[in-house]
Amino acid sequence: xxxxxxxxxxxxxxxxxxxNKFLVVNEVGEYxxxxxxxxxxxxxxxxxxxxxxxxxxxxxxxxxxTYVAPAIDMLAVKYRTxxxxxxxxxxxxxxxxTLRCNSNCIYCQVSKKxxxxxxxxxxxxxxxxxxxxxxxxxxPCIKIEFQGGEPLLNFNRLKYIVNxxxxxxxxxxxxLVFVVCTNLTLITPAILKFFKKHNISxxxxxxxxxxxxxxxxxxxxxKLSHGKFVANLKLSRETLGRGNxxxxxxxxxxxxxxxxKIIDEYIRLGFHNIFIRNLNPYGGAxxxxxxxxxxxxxxxSKYKDALxxxxxxxxxxxxxxxxxxxxxxxxxxxxxxxxxxxxQSPAGVGIEGAVYDYNGNVYASDEGRMLAAMGDQEFLLxxxxxxxYSQIFGGDKLRSLxxxxxxxxxxxxxxxxxxxxxGADPVRNYAEHGDVECHAxxxxxxxxxxxxxxxxxxxIERNDRDINRVFWSWINRSPFxxxxxx
Amino acid sequence: MRMLSGCSYNCKKPLIGRIVKNGTESKYxxxxxxxxxxxxxxxxxxLGVVTDTKEIDSSLLSSGVPFFLxxxxxxxxxxxxxxxxxxxxxxDVLYEKESPxxxxxxxxxxxxxxxxxPQYTTKKKSDLTDSVLELIPLIDPHTxxxxxxxxxxxxxxxxxxxxxxxxxxxxxxxxxxxxxxxIRFSDFEFTKSFVxxxxxxxxxxxxxxxxxxxxxxxxxxxxxxxxxxxxxxNLALFQxxxxxxxxxxxxxxxxxxxxxxFIYRNFPFVIHIAxxxxxxxxxxxxxxxxxxxxxxxxxxxxxxxxEILYLRKMNVSIYNHQLCILPKALWKFASKSxxxxxxxxxxxxxxxxxKQLCGGFFASCQDIHSKYIHAL
Amino acid sequence: MDGILKRFEKKALTLEVNKELYQKEAILFAAHKxxxxxxxxxxxxxxKYINVLFRPKDENLQLDDFALEFCNELLxxxxxxxxxxxxxxxxxxxxxxxxxxxxxxxxEIKI
Numbered sequence: 001x002x003x004x005x006x007x008x009x010x011x012x013x014x015x016x017x018x019x020n021k022f023l024v025v026n027e028v029g030e031y032x033x034x035x036x037x038x039x040x041x042x043x044x045x046x047x048x049x050x051x052x053x054x055x056x057x058x059x060x061x062x063x064x065x066t067y068v069a070p071a072i073d074m075l076a077v078k079y080r081t082x083x084x085x086x087x088x089x090x091x092x093x094x095x096x097x098t099l100r101c102n103s104n105c106i107y108c109q110v111s112k113k114x115x116x117x118x119x120x121x122x123x124x125x126x127x128x129x130x131x132x133x134x135x136x137x138x139x140p141c142i143k144i145e146f147q148g149g150e151p152l153l154n155f156n157r158l159k160y161i162v163n164x165x166x167x168x169x170x171x172x173x174x175x176l177v178f179v180v181c182t183n184l185t186l187i188t189p190a191i192l193k194f195f196k197k198h199n200i201s202x203x204x205x206x207x208x209x210x211x212x213x214x215x216x217x218x219x220x221x222x223k224l225s226h227g228k229f230v231a232n233l234k235l236s237r238e239t240l241g242r243g244n245x246x247x248x249x250x251x252x253x254x255x256x257x258x259x260x261k262i263i264d265e266y267i268r269l270g271f272h273n274i275f276i277r278n279l280n281p282y283g284g285a286x287x288x289x290x291x292x293x294x295x296x297x298x299x300x301s302k303y304k305d306a307l308x309x310x311x312x313x314x315x316x317x318x319x320x321x322x323x324x325x326x327x328x329x330x331x332x333x334x335x336x337x338x339x340x341x342x343x344q345s346p347a348g349v350g351i352e353g354a355v356y357d358y359n360g361n362v363y364a365s366d367e368g369r370m371l372a373a374m375g376d377q378e379f380l381l382x383x384x385x386x387x388x389y390s391q392i393f394g395g396d397k398l399r400s401l402x403x404x405x406x407x408x409x410x411x412x413x414x415x416x417x418x419x420x421x422x423g424a425d426p427v428r429n430y431a432e433h434g435d436v437e438c439h440a441x442x443x444x445x446x447x448x449x450x451x452x453x454x455x456x457x458x459x460i461e462r463n464d465r466d467i468n469r470v471f472w473s474w475i476n477r478s479p480f481x482x483x484x485x486x
Numbered sequence: 487m488r489m490l491s492g493c494s495y496n497c498k499k500p501l502i503g504r505i506v507k508n509g510t511e512s513k514y515x516x517x518x519x520x521x522x523x524x525x526x527x528x529x530x531x532x533l534g535v536v537t538d539t540k541e542i543d544s545s546l547l548s549s550g551v552p553f554f555l556x557x558x559x560x561x562x563x564x565x566x567x568x569x570x571x572x573x574x575x576x577x578d579v580l581y582e583k584e585s586p587x588x589x590x591x592x593x594x595x596x597x598x599x600x601x602x603x604p605q606y607t608t609k610k611k612s613d614l615t616d617s618v619l620e621l622i623p624l625i626d627p628h629t630x631x632x633x634x635x636x637x638x639x640x641x642x643x644x645x646x647x648x649x650x651x652x653x654x655x656x657x658x659x660x661x662x663x664x665x666x667x668x669i670r671f672s673d674f675e676f677t678k679s680f681v682x683x684x685x686x687x688x689x690x691x692x693x694x695x696x697x698x699x700x701x702x703x704x705x706x707x708x709x710x711x712x713x714x715x716x717x718x719x720n721l722a723l724f725q726x727x728x729x730x731x732x733x734x735x736x737x738x739x740x741x742x743x744x745x746x747x748f749i750y751r752n753f754p755f756v757i758h759i760a761x762x763x764x765x766x767x768x769x770x771x772x773x774x775x776x777x778x779x780x781x782x783x784x785x786x787x788x789x790x791x792x793e794i795l796y797l798r799k800m801n802v803s804i805y806n807h808q809l810c811i812l813p814k815a816l817w818k819f820a821s822k823s824x825x826x827x828x829x830x831x832x833x834x835x836x837x838x839x840x841k842q843l844c845g846g847f848f849a850s851c852q853d854i855h856s857k858y859i860h861a862l
Numbered sequence: 863m864d865g866i867l868k869r870f871e872k873k874a875l876t877l878e879v880n881k882e883l884y885q886k887e888a889i890l891f892a893a894h895k896x897x898x899x900x901x902x903x904x905x906x907x908x909x910k911y912i913n914v915l916f917r918p919k920d921e922n923l924q925l926d927d928f929a930l931e932f933c934n935e936l937l938x939x940x941x942x943x944x945x946x947x948x949x950x951x952x953x954x955x956x957x958x959x960x961x962x963x964x965x966x967x968x969x970e971i972k973i
Contacts (some may be wrong), residue, residue, distance in 0.1 A: 008947055008973060011953045016934065027956055030751060043941055055741065059697035066699055069967040070712035072952060074752060076959035077719060084961070334798075335751050349642050411894055415942055442898040465793070472797040480797075 005045055007054075008063040014039070015146045015417035023457060029331060029420030030060045033461055040403040082420070083182070084337040085344060085352065088139035090393065092341060092353035094147050094366055095130060095161060097122045098154035099358055103183050103225065105205075105217045106293055107252050109280055109446075111373035112149050115220060121154050126360040133356070136389040141175040145203070147355070147366065162198050173478040179203050183217065185225055187232040192239040195241040201244035202236055204229075206269070207261035208255060216252060233269060248275040248323075252292035256299065259306035266314070267320060273474075274302055275323035278448065280428070281366065296444040300451040314470040321474035328449075328456055329471050331421040341365070343423030343449070347405035350381060350398045360384040362392050362421070364401060367427040379427055401426055404436050412440035418453050422446075487591070488579035488827040492536070492557035494571065495547050501531040501571045502580065502620045510565050517624055519571065520624075521563050525553070536560060562827075568624045570617070579827070581625050587825040588625075589633035590618050592649055596638040598667050599707040600693070601773045602733050604765035604850070607637050609694050615645040615701040622652045631661045640670035647683055654685045661687040662731070668692040669710050671717030681724040689727035689757065692718060695738050697748035705737055715752070723753050729758040735777040738783035742791035750798050759795060761788060762823075763806030767850045774854070782811045789813050807843040811856045824848055836861040866909075866936070869931055875916040875925045877932065888939040889914060895935055899923060917963055948973070 014024045022039040025031045034053070038274055041047040042063070047054050049065055057063045061071045061216065076459035101112035113120045122130070134142060144165060151158055162178055169176045178200040195202070207216040210226040219225050236245050249255075249262060257278065264276045278299045279292065310322050330338050341348030342365075349364035356362055360383045363369040368379025379401075382392035392398075405424040407413040416422070425445060426436035433439055440446040469480045498848070503519035506512075511528070513521065520532040520595050525542055528536045534552040535824075547553055552571055581588050592614050594614070596607035625632070632653065639646050653662055659800035663687060671677045671690075692714060693815055696702040699711035723845065728747055734742065749759060764770055770777060774799060781788075795802045796819075804816060805823035812820060822845040831846045838844070838861035847855055865880035879889055893902045893914055900923070901915040907913040916932070918925065950973030955964070964970055 005948075009948050011949050011956070014938070014942070016938065027953065043945060052741075055698045055700070056744060058700075061743060067712060068952065068973070070715065072955050072959055072967050072971070073713065073719075075956045078751070079956055080960040258955075335754060393891055401897075411891070415891075441895055469797065476799055 007045065007047075007063045007304040008068055009043075009063050010061050010068075010071055011063045013415055013417040013419060016455070017457070024062060025417045025420060026060055026062050027075055027155045027349070027420075028061075028082055028335070030078075030331065031457070032056060032060055032062065048478065049281050056482060061420070068111065078335055081335055082337050085339040085348075086346075088141060089351060090137045090354055091139040091141045091339070092143050092145060092348075093134045093137070094145045094353065094355040095122075096147050096149065096356065096358045096369070097151050097161065098128075099149040100153045101149040102185060102220050103150060104220050104222075105250075106288060107250055107279060108150065111370070115150075115153060116291075120149070120358055122157050122358040122360075124157070124160065126358070126385060127157055127161050128164060128359060130356045131161055131168060133362070133384045133389055133392070134165070135168050135172050135174075137393075139174070139178075141177075142178065143177050145179040145181060147181050149358075150183055150186065151180055152182050152191065155191060157320075160195060162200065164429055166198065177201070177420040183225065183229070184232040184236065185219060185228045187236060189235070189239070192236060195200040196239055201240065202246070204233070204247050205249065206247040206266065206271075207249050208258055209265040212255060212258055212262065213265075216250070216255070230269065233424075237270070242270065246273075247271055248277060251276065251278055251299065253294045254292070256294060256302045259302055260309055263306060263310060263313075263320070267318065273321040273323050273326070276306055277324070278303075296447050299446055299453075303452065304455055311459075311467060311470055314413075314473070315466055321471060321477075324463040325452070325456060326474040328421055328453055330475050332453075332456065333471070334475065340423070342425055343445075345405070345419070345423050346402050347406065347426050349379070349401055349426060351402060354381070354393075356384060360386075362387075364398065365427050367425075367431065371427070371431060378430060382394060401436060407438065408444060410438045411437050416440070418450060421453055422449050442448065488562065488582065490557050490562065490577040490579070491575050492554040492560055492577070493540075493817060494573060494575040495553045495555070496550055497534070497552040497554070497571055497573045499573065500617070501534055502568065502617060502624065503571070504624045505536075505563050505565055505566050505567045505569060506532070513565065515625075516829065519569060521560050523560070536569075536571075536577065538562065563839060568621055568625055580621050580792070580826070581629075583626055583629075585826050587823075588629065588630070588631075588632070589635050590621065590649065591636060592618050592639045592646070593637040593642055593749050595641050596636065596667075597641060597669060597708065598638065598710060600733075601705055601707060601737075601769055602735055602764050603769040604767040604848075605637070606706075606768050607685055612637060613642055613645060615642060615649060616725050617697060618649055619652055622649075623656045625657060625660075627657050629657065629660045631663060632657065633663050633665060635665040638667055638670075639664055640666050640676070647679060650680070650683050650685055650688065654683065657855060658686065661689070663691055665691045665731075666717075667710060668707065668714040668717030668721075671720050672713040674720055676719040677717070681726065689729055690721060691729040691760075693733065694745070694749070695710075695732060695733045695735075696741055696743045698741075701738055701741065705735065718753055718756075722753070725755075728753070728756045729760060730756050731760045731762060733762045734779070734781070734784060734788065735764060736779040737777060739779055739787050742784070742787040743794055746791040746794040750795065750800060754798075757801060759800060759802045760823075761791065761802070761804050763846045765806065765814050765850060766854045767848075771850075778854065780856045780858070781807055782856045785811065785813055785816075789816055792819055806845060806848065808846065808856070808859060809840045810838070810860050810862050811858050815824065821845065832859065834859040834861065839862050866933055870925060873918065873921060873925075875918075875929055877914045877916075877929065878911045879914060879936065881910055881912055884912075884936055884940050885943055886912065888936060888943055891939045891942075892936040894930060896928075896932060899928070 012024055014022050017023050020036055022034045023031060024034050038053050061075050064071050069225045073421045097114045100115050100117055102115045146158055180200055181203045206214045213226040214224045217225050263274060307322055307325055310320055313320055327338055327340055340354040353370045354362055355366050357369055362381045364379040364381055372380055381398055405426045407419050407424055413419055424438055429438055430436050472479045504514045505516040505521050506514060506518045507521050516530045519534045519536060520529050521536045523538055525537050525546055529552045536554045536557050538557055540556040540858045547588040554571060564583055567579055568581035570578040570580055591727040594608050594721050682712040695705045703709055718728055792802055802819060804820045807820055809817055824845055828849040829846050830849050865883035867878040871874040891911055893904060900918050903915040905913050955970055958964060
């Protein structure tokens, strides 16, 4: 070792957890809890080199008293692993075959059109160009996800895109998968037959038990959707298999007190996980924020209650996971990368996922498309019929956006202890306060992620064997020790 | 390895051959050694003869064929086993057809001096390649697995590659496990040459004693920690199969859970982790005061370490531990890992109901074992 | 609080921070974290001191507790700046090694 220092510190970030300890996190997200006294000794170079805390810190590459180069080597391997989501470039391609929708969800972000509206469907030429553009992406895995409106209202175009993509893939040989985001009300056996033949899975929305779901997601003409939803869910599962139908939810204000009921409904209908999402500040949701909006602190408080409820259910023998917590736990507890487009650094806009609108416009994210529907083209990257792939995905607009979406270079974020687990969402930042950079001090996303992460750390620190087993069953996507599923 | 002895006649240099017995004399066309209790004239057409008889007809001896007389326990020798007859009368059993644990000892040289090492090793050059290359073609090609060990096999350099190559040629269906400290694999070119042999089924078993260099290097008595790690990473670059082996001692048992976490974070690609009980021979016996800890004392640390790895879906086993001193939750990880020829049970085992499942003890540990051993 | 003097005036809090103990960057980083709760002005007051003036956005903010919180944050930021100096170029080397591996890391380390 050089100088008079007994050990060399390696890059780490820290934060006070409460009055008596610090959370210390190394460059690749490995963490340790240090009582104040030990943190003090650590930074003043007076930590006893024989004590177990010193050895713990050495093993986590937070300090070294022997060699620096091998520590850099090992950290580099793990750093590369954490950022591996960057390797493949754009793998998620969201395609909008139509803006028409038969639903009238109270929080709709999309500025959807009536089922009979004209001029909002993707035409054949645009569909063709869209698929060809998708395959220029170098990614070995391609996921084409149909969004809308309600994609099934333009089922013919959907079929065309699937068939054409599979035809092109004979030459490209990628790992090609399809997902259809649908409200399930228009599903028919014929449609399911097509899905099964082409290995297409379904992502749908379930906001809770009958009353709540119908309140949030009525159909046009005030018809109710829950009954049809449940019937078609059953049919879809029978045809496609349980694993190929997943659901997520949206939370308007009146849902905040209903999380327990919503979770129970998910379990009743045979789902194994739920993604408890807060409202996004786009489109209809923004306009209706007075009636359906809420302070992020309220959401977080209810979310924690819901998480506790779900953990209790697991401890009693029901395997059921919360998806956002699972994502964060993977980032905290494993050395592996997670590809979650909405929360990563650099952000996933364009480089992980892109949206191809019905008119061929390509947006950096789905939220960028929603802003465009409100008149703001800030995140328009080009159009498949008029702009080249390299202009869309390699142009100045996207490059500048990515440069401004690295947490490592943002004030406050750059030295936040939770940086490794968090991410940037430039489109949301722009929608919330007018520019793409993260303003952590005022950002709702920061408040939410920070609160939830700190709560998870609280649970992790307990080192409770049963809670640990629940967390790992979520990460592994299977119950611990083959315990019976619900 | 298993050893027998007798009085040798006509044996001027070491001979390697395959065992045949009465009724199976024609099983192997060449290099056959007959094991019989009553040698006849037909015996001399073999490479050598082993018998428990103390006296035989002098006409048989004057044939010039090596004879080993008065050998006790010849029933331990089975047809198909490969043995080496030595001029001093010692018979080394190099390969046992019916054993699941066979090893090629390729060198006694080692670049570490692990204080728990149960093998005799030396820092001097030692290259047993020639006799290993003689042995390999005699091994039954249906043998499921074979270890390559020493000393440190990788010190043989090109000869090490040659041995692996020979195994690929003569035993293409035999899975190989190389026991190595991994240090030479920190050289990228060495690893590349190893991988280029392209053996269809080979894994490297590498000892890692701790999550930090201070403790690990203290046990291996050399500055090896980071080189071993580099070796593992180089092998992983080529997607080689790696197993981590951790002998549990007084010096490292307290940090077993931390080691488990360290392995998961840094080597999640390893195909298996083995927590091993000590074999108290050679250096381990010499250093006993320093290294011995009653396994019963560290059972909680071991359980915590295994829980950590099991939750993370890492493949983990416990070797060389008796069931009566392990928490019941760990029984499913324990294997019968001790080579048959040195595997025993002790008087405290009595009529234990779990003897079938339990791995028992090393013969060398007859007097050194947990004081909590009891029949279940 | 060493090196920090507190003054409460009307509904505002002024902290005079000793420049010899706390770097300008530490003060800026610490203050920035609280811009959601206060309007903040930073200006030099004398040769040795920098003034940080906090005007709360919410009049219910407890200025006493707030002052303590800020002082802790200031301390943490200064500790962080001190530690960061000691890293040298290690962080850069980690990222470089991850994406563009270096032949001999040992030679590149500057601490």
